[in-house]
Every structure is written in structure tokens, then in C-alpha cells.
Amino acid sequence: MAARINTRILFRNLKSISLIPRRNRVKTKWATTQPKFPSTRLALENFDVNYGTQLGDLWPSVRVAMLCERKYGALVNNFSAAAEEVMEELQSQGAMDFICSDVLQRDEVQGTTEEQDDKPLSVNGPFPTSETEEETVRPGLSPNIKCFVFPKSDISRFKPARPDSNRTLGYYLMDAASLLPVLALDVQEGHTVLDLCAAPGGKTLALLQTQAFGYLAVNDSSVSRKARVLQVLQNYVPREYWSDDRVRITSLDGRKWGELESDTFDRVLVDVPCTTDRHSLLEADNSIFNRSRNKERQMLPLLQTELLVAGLQAVQPGGDVLYSTCTLSQLQNEYVVERAMQVVQEEFGITAQVQDLGPFTQLFGDTFRFAPKPRFGELVLPHLTANFGPIYLCKLRRVH
Template structure:
């Protein structure tokens, strides 16, 4: 176990956030919350996946993964080019440091992060917008699934934008960067500035991020975050509406978060569906059925899928919804 893992295990759960989650999620998830709570509050149970980089694939890395008990996550619905390995045991495969001019061989991620990209179903040559792209994991995953004609990666926060650019530099060869552009625009304005431009849009919105919020550094910061949570749905709704404006007719958008919050998930999608007459929800139940052996999905979630962390399947939280523009 490395130093980062040790430090993570020593982190203390913030009582203020946990009490708030207990009240909110017991109401929204019922008895399921206690099982989810056990995983979220115990970093020693957390699992991590390893996404191989097709631009720099290493047979030695595959051998090491197999030696450490990893197995390839496969399904007939996955693109053949997607090579992701998971381990049913907790722990994290060693990360690779960023080195200028050197392409990394793999990306460490929560396996549920694959689902928004798989739902988006990008095809070769399509024009794609990743509206809230930092730190870049979903953009990297997307590039493992297809070769878009143009991938626009946007991140309005300057510091996170630098992180995004570093991620792209670490995983994409210079010869392929001509198909990728980056920007630092407010995503809520992109729809008007780039109306009817993209075939596919991914909106992985800023959200409560339940895992990190549970380990807030102090009670004051936790109380501030809980207060700020009230304004997030309005921001998220604005981002999703902008994404729809940016879509070409017939195009599709995937909205995703890493929170269990109903207000930030299905309620946002419901609000947009009620106010936008030119979009329809896409049924993702087939995805849930085919991937139920690796992920635990909540039941009766309107307009999307919600991955619940469970022991041995400690992926998520991750909400995924897909809309198509008429």
C-alpha cells in the first residue's frame, strides 16, 4: 500500500456531511442507503479500474494486471477497442506520473465513469463536445472507443483546464491532437455560441461528489458545501439546456453526475424535459440489464441509471441519462 492510499485510509468522515446524507439519502434510497453508506465511508473498500491506452499499449502492463488479480471488463455491447481491467478486491494499481512528451500506458478510474461514454455511443468521424471535461478521464475513454472527427474539450475553471490539457498531453500523441480542441468557456453559453454544431455532447456536470464531500476537511467547509448544494441544480439545468442547443437535430446528449442526489439527477432531467419540447429521453434499461453482473443499479430511477456502490462492486455513485434531439 503506497503513501497516498495510507493517507486516504486515515481520512476522517465529516460528521456534518454524514448526518446530512443520512437524512437525505435515507429518504431517497430507503434501506439501500445503509449498504451504500458502508462503502462510501470506508476507503479501504474502494475499488479502481485500469483503462489501457490504445495509443501506448503495453503487453507488460497487461501481464502485471493479470498477476495482480485484474480481469478485463467485457461485454458484447462494448467497443472492441475498449480495454478496461477491474479487480474485485479493493486497492489501486500504481499510477503513472506525468512526463512531458511521454504517453502514459493506462488511466486509473472508477469503472462507473465508463458508463456515460458508453451511453453516448460515439461513432468514428462524429463531432463531439465534452462540455465539462476536466480532469479528462471521460475524454480519454471516449478516444479509446472511437476516433471523432472533432473532439471539443471544454473546462471553464482555469486550474482544472490546465489539468485537462495535461491529461490529454499524457494520453494522446501529438499526431492525433489536431482533431482535438480545448476551451475555457462557461458551458451555459456554448449552446448559443455553437448552436446545432455537434453530433454528440457529454455533460458530466459539476456536482456534490458524495465521496469527496464525506471527507471534507472541517465542519465549516462542510456546512458551506451543503449550503452551496442548493444552487447546483440550477447550474446543472443550464448546462444541460445549453448542451441541447449545441446538438444537431438527431444528435444525443448524455448527462451525468457522481452524486446520489435526486435534486441533481432525475429532477434536473425532468425539468429540462418539461421545458424543452425538442428532446426525448432514451431508455437505458438494456445497459443496466447487461451490466448488472458488475454494477449495482438503483431501481425506479426516472430518466436514467444510478450506480450504487456496494461491497465487491464499489463503483459509483454515478447517474447517467441520455436524451435525443428531435
């Protein structure tokens, strides 16, 4: 009986649907939901004009790489009980730890492996450090950050990470170039660290891997995105390693940090919102190039400058701030750095100096393609053989 009623209702619905002229239905939907000019195309046109000029002959190869599938790195989770097996498995798939292998290769070329007398930093924390690590890891590169990538031109993909017996995941997939800002920040034992724009949490997780900090403040102004950071921590880090007295997680406007806590931190990571170039080229969803977000996009350099100014206020004299983005845009990169240095000098009497990251990035020249020297900082350019980035990073030391 019930089946018969349902069939009748279904038949009636079908009849009523067929009464609507098909052409109009399609036309209405088209007119209301389909933008004439998709945001991805707008992004591409914008980049062709701006990056074509900025990068010249380099732009076509960067462009084609950004339109293709990106490459990932697998950040090994030292907190997983299966970390050793995970690394063996990654190795057996043909991936290698780019941090360790790039530094080792450079040392071999320069013949410094034997002579190096600098002690590695950040060898504290719950992780054993082998003698090999002591020989190969340069000061400033935490031996606890391990990120596996497939060799150049190898476009194999990593499988999703598996949980260990404690339900802790073995690795976190991210753009391997995103680790460069964390490595360049050079967190040392006991440091107080601020991660000003932390969500979804890839760099926070890398900072936690070092276990070098004394105290870590993790912030993101978006409540929903802060929840994503929490999710990452829950999936990767046992609770005792982010206890409230060591890790504070907030959802505040980072621009206010200078007023809230000035002259406080040893290290500040300012990984700002930007035009997220790759995402904007491939995804229309939530794109910053959507017409409804035009104003927001135009205001990005101002927001970025304000966030960097807040970071420079929050750091102690003598401490370092790392500014980073995932855009190629000079307006959002070098110009923001330049403007923020002016603002802190004029308004707060703070002097900041750009640190030379040349020697640091040279270590990773086998894994990433770097742009010919930008005015300030360093820029990873996507390339089909090494399809990471774009990532811009600039390190600033607050002199006083």
C-alpha cells in the same frame, strides 16, 4: 562562529516562544481554524436524511461503502507502445477487462455469441481489432475502451501506471463506473462530439481512446482545471492524436454553449459539477459542504439544469446528450433531467426524449450494483463488494 550565532538566535527564539502561555495559543488556533461542525459530518447528516428516505433499506449498505475506500478501474491507454504488455500484467495480477468480460458472459448466458450479426462500432482508428473483439463487443460499445478491475470483493489496489519508452503512461486510474457515461454516449465514426465539463479529463481520455470521433470539443469553465485536462493529454496521448484540427480545448462557461454553437454536435457529454458525494464524505478540503460554499451548493441544481439545457441546444436534432453526475441526489439527477426537458421545450421548441439504458446497464450487472429503476436514467450504487460509484447517467435524444 556562524554556528555559535545561529545557536544564540535559536535559543532567543525558543525563549520568546515559551513566554506565550501555551493554553492561549492552542485556544486561539482552535477557535479560528477548527470548524465546530466539520463539512464531512454535515455531508453525512445531509445524506442520512435525504438518501435514507430516497433509498430506504438500501441506504445502510451504500452508506458504509461510501465511507470506505473506493475501488478503481485501470483504463488501458491504447496510445502506449506497451499497451499489450500492460494488459498482460494487469491480467496476471488478477484484474480483468469488465467491458469485454461482462458482455461475453451475458452473451454466453443468452446464447447470442454465435448468432450475433450486428457489426461492432468504432473499430476504426489506429488500433487493431481482433476477431474475438468483433464477436464479443456489442454495437455501441467501443472495442477500444478497455478497463481492468479486480473481481467482486477483491480489494487489491492497482500500482501507479508506469511510462513507456516514449514517456506515455500505460493506464489511467478512475472509478470504473465513470466509463459508463462514455460507453452509453455511443460515439461513432466521424461524429462531432462536445465534452462540456471535461476536467480533470478521465472521460475525455476515454473518448480519445475510441478514436471514433471526427472532431472533439473539450471544455471546462475553470482555467486551472482545464490545465489538468491538458496534463492528462500530455501524459497519455501523443500530440498527433489531438491536433488542433481534430481536438479543440476551451475554457468557457458551458451554459453559453447553446448561444455559441447550437444544433452542431452529434454527441454531447454533460458531466456536471455536483455534490461529489464520496469526496464530500471523506475530504474536508474544498468540500461543497463547507459553510462558505452553502450558496453554491444550493444553486447546483440550477447550474446543472442550465448546463443540460445548453447541451440539448448544442446537439443536432437526432443526436444524443448524456447527462451524468457522481451523486445519489434525485434533486441533482432525475429532477434536473425533467426540468431541462421542460425548459428546452418551452423556451426553444426542442423536444428531448429519455432513452432506455436498461439493456445497456444489464450488460454490466456483474460488475456494478444498479439502483432499482430510477424515474429516468440509471444509477450505480456503491457496495462493499463492488465499491464503485455513485454514478448517475441519463441519455437524452433530441428529437427535433
